[in-house]
Amino acid sequence: MASPSPGHAVRPAHDxxxxxxxxxxxxxxxxxxxxGDSWRRWVVDGSAGLDGVVALERHTGVGRPVYLLRSLVVRPDTRATGVGTALMRAALAGADAHEGGRAAVAxxxxxAVGYFERFGFTATTREALPQALAGSAELSGACPSSAVAYWRAGAASS
Known part of the structure; x- marks a missing residue:
């Protein structure tokens, strides 16, 4: 996969x-x-190990699949260098390519409240998220109730 952001080579994660x-x-x-429920994971390597990682879960229900972006994390000493942006772009591009168009992602x-708007997400409530995500670990208690929900609507493939 080509690096989605200059200077940071994003690659699929390995075991x-x-x-x-x-x-x-x-x-x-x-x-x-x-x-362990992740559909796909991507990483950026650094001189001291991984500089960052992101994962997507793919959930199915009625209609098109819905993706849950989880575990976007960047090593503290490499924050504000574009690692997070590169990982976000790779994850969204992976979901979009798999769906043949803009994928629905929550x-x-x-x-990181406020960070995700630059990628087309809008803040919402947990209750407004698709029912297909209800059984995910994150919505079933792994994430505290104080966590802010974000949604990026999908589009039908052409």
Missing amino acids: ADDGPARELLTAAGLPLGGL LLTET
């Missing part, structure tokens, strides 16, 4: 990335529950 990814998530205080966050 060997599980330990370092979990360490990043734990250090950032992000939930590990349901991480997420929950406590620490």
Whole structure:
């Protein structure tokens, strides 16, 4: 996969990335529950291990699948360098390509409120998210009730 942001080569995660990814998530205080449910994961390598990781879960129900973006984390000393942007672009491009058009994506966050609007997300309520996500670990308690829900509507493929 070509790097979606200059200077940061994003690649699909491998099994060997599980330990370092979990360490990043734990250090950032992000939930590990349901991480094994991820549809796809992407990482950015750095000189001291992983600079960042993001994962998507793919949920099906009535209509088109819905994706849950989870576990976007960037190592503190590489924040504000474009790593998070590169990972977000890769994850959204992966979902969009799989769906043949703009994919519907939701997420929950406590620490990055306001960040996701630049990627086409709007703040919403958990209750407004598709029912297909109700059984996800994040919506079933892995994420605290204080987490803000965000939604990026999908579009029908042409």
